[in-house]
Amino acid sequence: MNELLRLLMINARESVENLAKMLDRTPDEVRAEIADLEKRGIIRGYQAILNEDALGNDRVMAIIEVKVTPEREGGFNHVAMRASRFPEVVSAHLVSGQADLLLFVEGRTLKEVATFVSEKLAPLPGVTATTTSFLLKTYKKHGVLMETPDEYERIQVSP
Amino acid sequence: MSMNASRSALDCVAHHVRNVPRSGIRDFFDIVSTMRDVISLGVGEPDFDTPWHVREAAVFALERGATHYTSNLGLLKLRQAIARYVKSFFGVEYDPESEILVTVGVSEAMDLAVRALVNPGDEVLYHEPCYVSYRPLVTFAHGTPVAVETRMEEGFRLTRSMLEQRASHRTRLLILNFPNNPTGAALREQEVREIAAFAIDRDLLVLSDEIYSELTYGRRHISLLSQPGMRERTILLHGFSKAFAMTGFRLGYACGPAELIEAMMKIHQYTMLCAPVLSQEAAIEALKQPDRDVAEMREEYDRRRRFIAASFREMDLPFVMPEGAFYAFPCVAGLGLPSKEFVLRLLKEEKVAAVHGTAFGACGEGHIRCSYATAMEDIKEAMARMARFIERLQK
Ligand SMILES: Cc1ncc(COP(=O)(O)O)c(C=O)c1O
Numbered sequence: 273m274n275e276l277l278r279l280l281m282i283n284a285r286e287s288v289e290n291l292a293k294m295l296d297r298t299p300d301e302v303r304a305e306i307a308d309l310e311k312r313g314i315i316r317g318y319q320a321i322l323n324e325d326a327l328g329n330d331r332v333m334a335i336i337e338v339k340v341t342p343e344r345e346g347g348f349n350h351v352a353m354r355a356s357r358f359p360e361v362v363s364a365h366l367v368s369g370q371a372d373l374l375l376f377v378e379g380r381t382l383k384e385v386a387t388f389v390s391e392k393l394a395p396l397p398g399v400t401a402t403t404t405s406f407l408l409k410t411y412k413k414h415g416v417l418m419e420t421p422d423e424y425e426r427i428q429v430s431p
Numbered sequence: 432m433s434m435n436a437s438r439s440a441l442d443c444v445a446h447h448v449r450n451v452p453r454s455g456i457r458d459f460f461d462i463v464s465t466m467r468d469v470i471s472l473g474v475g476e477p478d479f480d481t482p483w484h485v486r487e488a489a490v491f492a493l494e495r496g497a498t499h500y501t502s503n504l505g506l507l508k509l510r511q512a513i514a515r516y517v518k519s520f521f522g523v524e525y526d527p528e529s530e531i532l533v534t535v536g537v538s539e540a541m542d543l544a545v546r547a548l549v550n551p552g553d554e555v556l557y558h559e560p561c562y563v564s565y566r567p568l569v570t571f572a573h574g575t576p577v578a579v580e581t582r583m584e585e586g587f588r589l590t591r592s593m594l595e596q597r598a599s600h601r602t603r604l605l606i607l608n609f610p611n612n613p614t615g616a617a618l619r620e621q622e623v624r625e626i627a628a629f630a631i632d633r634d635l636l637v638l639s640d641e642i643y644s645e646l647t648y649g650r651r652h653i654s655l656l657s658q659p660g661m662r663e664r665t666i667l668l669h670g671f672s673k674a675f676a677m678t679g680f681r682l683g684y685a686c687g688p689a690e691l692i693e694a695m696m697k698i699h700q701y702t703m704l705c706a707p708v709l710s711q712e713a714a715i716e717a718l719k720q721p722d723r724d725v726a727e728m729r730e731e732y733d734r735r736r737r738f739i740a741a742s743f744r745e746m747d748l749p750f751v752m753p754e755g756a757f758y759a760f761p762c763v764a765g766l767g768l769p770s771k772e773f774v775l776r777l778l779k780e781e782k783v784a785a786v787h788g789t790a791f792g793a794c795g796e797g798h799i800r801c802s803y804a805t806a807m808e809d810i811k812e813a814m815a816r817m818a819r820f821i822e823r824l825q826k
Contacts, residue, residue, distance in 0.1 A: 279734070290811060293741035294734040424480075429460040429473035429784060431563045431612075 276305055277314070284318040323418045325409060332406060333362070333378050334385045336393065337371030339401040348372055351398045360388050371403070382406065451570055454563045455790030459774070463784045470813045472801040473784040475612065477676035477757070479731075481713070482724045485675065488716035489709050497708050503700045505533025505684070506711045512718040513684055520644070520721075521667065523656045529689040532696050533706045533714075537642050537670040537683040539699070541606075542568050544638050544666050544685060547694040548604055549574035556597060557606035558589050559792025560613050560760070562640070565606050566792075577602070580794040583762060586751045587614035591625035598633060605635050607655060610643040610755020613791045613800035617647055617755035627658035630665075636691075637665040642683070643756040645674035645725045648733050650754065663688055666695075671710075673756070674725050675717045680710035732757050735803040735810055742814035746821050757804040760788065764797030766824045774799055780823075781816040 279291055288306075292299040309315045324331065340351050348366055352373055356364045362376040375393075379385035386404070394402055410418055441449065456473075463469055480486070504510060510527035517531075518524050525531050534540040541564060549555060551573035557565045559578045569576040579597045581587045589607070607626070610617045618626070630637050637655060644652040655661055670683025685695060699705075717724070736753055743750045743761050750761035763773050770787040777783050777799075786802075788795025803810060 278730075290738070293738040294807075296737045296741070426474060426476065426478065427460065428463045428469060428471040429456055429786065430475040431454060431456045 276302065277309070280306075280315070321414050321416050323410075325418065331378055331380055332382055332385055333376060334389075334407065335405045336375040336377055336389060337403040337405075338373040338375060338393065338399055339370075340372040340398050341400055342372075343398060351396055354396055355393060358388070358392060360385075360392075447570055447573060451567045456563060456786060459784075459786060459790065462775070463778065466778070466782065469778065469782045469784050470805070470809045470816070471784040472803070472805060472810075472813055473786045474802050474804055475758075476678040477673060477728065477804050478806055479676040479728050481675065481677050481680070482717070484720075485677070485713050485717045485724075489680075489713040492709055492712035497712050499708060501705045501708050501711060503696055503705055504531065505706055506708070506715070509533060509711045509715050509718075510684075512715055513686070516718050516721060517667070517669070517686055521641075521654045521656050523654075523662055523667075523686075525686045526689070530686055530692050532685045532692050532699060533711060534670075534683045534685060534699065535703055535706050536672060536681045537640060537668045538564060539703060539706075540668045540670070540683045540685040540695070541565070541638065541640060542571075543695040543698050544668065544691075545569055545574065545604075546572045546698055547691065548636055548638075550603070552601065553603040554599060554601040555604045555606060556594060556602055556635075558593075558608075560587070560611075560788060560795035560798070561791055562608055562612045563790065565608075569606075574604075575601070578792060578794075580792075581614070581616070582794070583749065583751055583760075583798075587611060587616035587760065588618055588622055589626060590622055591629045594626065594629050598629075602633065602635060604638065605630055606638045606640065608640040608642075610647055610652065611758075612643065612756055613758050613786070613788070613795070614751065614760040615753025615756050615758045616751065617650070618653060620653055623653050623655060624658060627655060627661050631660050635664065637661070638668060639665055640668045642668065642670055642673050644669065645721075646729055646732060646757060647755040648729070648736060648753070652755070666691055671714050671717055674728075675714075675721070676728065677710075677713065677717065680707075680713055682706055682710040682714050731807075732803060735805075735807055738807070738810060739801060739803050739814065742818070746818050748821070757802055759801045759803065760795075760798050761801065762798050766821060768824070770796055770799055777817065777820050781820045783813045783816050783820075785817075 275295060279286060279294060288299045288302050292302045340348055342348050343350055352364055352366060355361055355375060360377050360379060362378050365374045367374045377385055379388060389402055389404055510531045513531055514525050514527040545568045549572045554575045554577050555569045556577050556579055558581050566576040577597050579593050581589055639655045641654060656665055656667060666685050666687035668685055671677040671680060739759050740752055748761040750759060753759050763770060770789055774785050774787045786800040788798030
């Protein structure tokens with residue numbers, strides 16, 4: 273992967289000046305490349321990674337496995353895109369295995385998510401079955417642990 | 432302890448030990464450890480924790496009951512893994528049965544090698560600035576350490592002519608360390624070839640401490656062993672501390688001709704018996720996917736290296752772009768303070784710890800060692816504080 277993208281994936285809020293120093297380039301070059309990556313749609317957005325459990329956020333998240341009968345033209349794409357357009361769907365993937373689509377769906381309450389599944393998702397043409405698992409606790413997200421384990425201290429000066 | 436009244440306890444310490452000073456790093460550490468909120472660029476070990484799969488393997492080994500002595504040379508399985516790794520990385524073959532010795536860090540391997548090879552009075556050439564142990568180890572072995580100074584002008588690299596100037600008919604051994612702690616210098620093909628020719632012409636044995644060989648930036652490490660005629664006169668010292676972030680495991684190894692390894696093994700057998708078995712088990716795991724683990728850390732060091740270099744440029748500090756290890760060695764001589772005083776004031780006024788160059792030999796005067804084995808966030812803050820400090824000095 274492009275080195276600049278890698279740095280942005282570690283910390284998207286890194287200043288352009290610092291990025292330039294790490295990449296041995298000028299801030300203007302870095303700025304231009306970011307703008308280009310955004311324009312080409314490679315960078316699709318920037319988000320904060322939250323520990324929602326600690327936030328006391330009682331929103332619910334569910335993983336929905338969806339079985340789909342593929343269409344003659346377009347396979348799973350059409351159903352997948354239709355499902356993805358719902359704002360409740362946080363992420364959507366085509367997967368191998370028992371199910372065809374794996375959706376992460378967010379709602380305010382269990383009931384809201386259940387209703388969304390039964391009233392919006394299940395009735396989509398092509399959907400033959402859904403299995404819902406509610407997330408109970410998140411340990412790691414986007415490569416980041418949700419709790420920082422106690423650091424073991426390094427001595428401060430060594431040869 | 433009861434002692435003759437006219438004799439102090441210090442008098443009882445053997446002369447060749449008494450005369451060796453404590454490491455300057457040790458004194459500095461004592462000062463730093465009394466202070467709070469210090470950002471340290473003074474650390475000579477990776478900030479990364481050991482890769483998880485390696486730690487996990489150590490835990491598993493402990494559960495399985497890996498709590499016993501191993502053979503003196505080390506677990507055969509580990510020596511075989513080392514042989515494979517050394518062959519693929521350095522391009523040299525060693526027999527795991529007789530040419531590889533697993534030790535308690537490169538530290539022990541270096542001590543064993545010096546003791547096994549040096550007769551009292553033999554001269555041992557080594558280059559400064561350098562790792563703190565070489566000179567004392569030679570002295571402890573009743574040898575005579577002879578320092579060859581490397582300079583910023585030549586990028587702190589070592590050349591044949593520098594060696595020629597300090598060699599004598601009593602020179603028996605040459606200690607090398609590239610990529611270098613504390614300068615970050617790495618040798619070029621030309622220098623490696625010349626140094627090898629020097630060792631052959633003078634019939635010297637060579638201890639090559641290549642502990643940082645995986646951590647080079649931009650160019651691949653060139654081992655002394657790549658040169659014809661070197662395998663039979665060189666002991667390669669390497670270990671897991673730096674590239675694999677395993678300092679606390681205390682594990683290293685020596686590869687060399689069977690007779691020399693056998694001599695080192697004798698000392699090891701009677702003084703250490705064997706390296707810790709858990710660490711050996713962890714090392715076997717580390718060698719299963721060395722490239723992946725190392726590549727990730729190297730990339731991160733490289734970013735920090737470039738960041739630190741750009742910061743020194745902004746501060747107008749002369750420095751040589753480090754090509755290996757995780758140290759930069761900028762020159763602060765233009766700011767009017769001896770390097771020891773510079774680091775003490777930097778510590779007191781800005782709470783940034785760097786190590787004075789003189790801790791690595793007298794010719795390190797005028798320089799400070801800044802380790803970038805420290806989280807990027809801390810490096811950014813440390814560079815900002817250092818820039819502020821330097822600006823004040825210039826007023
Ligand atoms: C050049 C050099 N050699 C050897 C060592 C010691 O390594 P080990 O942890 O393997 O004893 C160090 C540690 O800082 C070093 O920098």
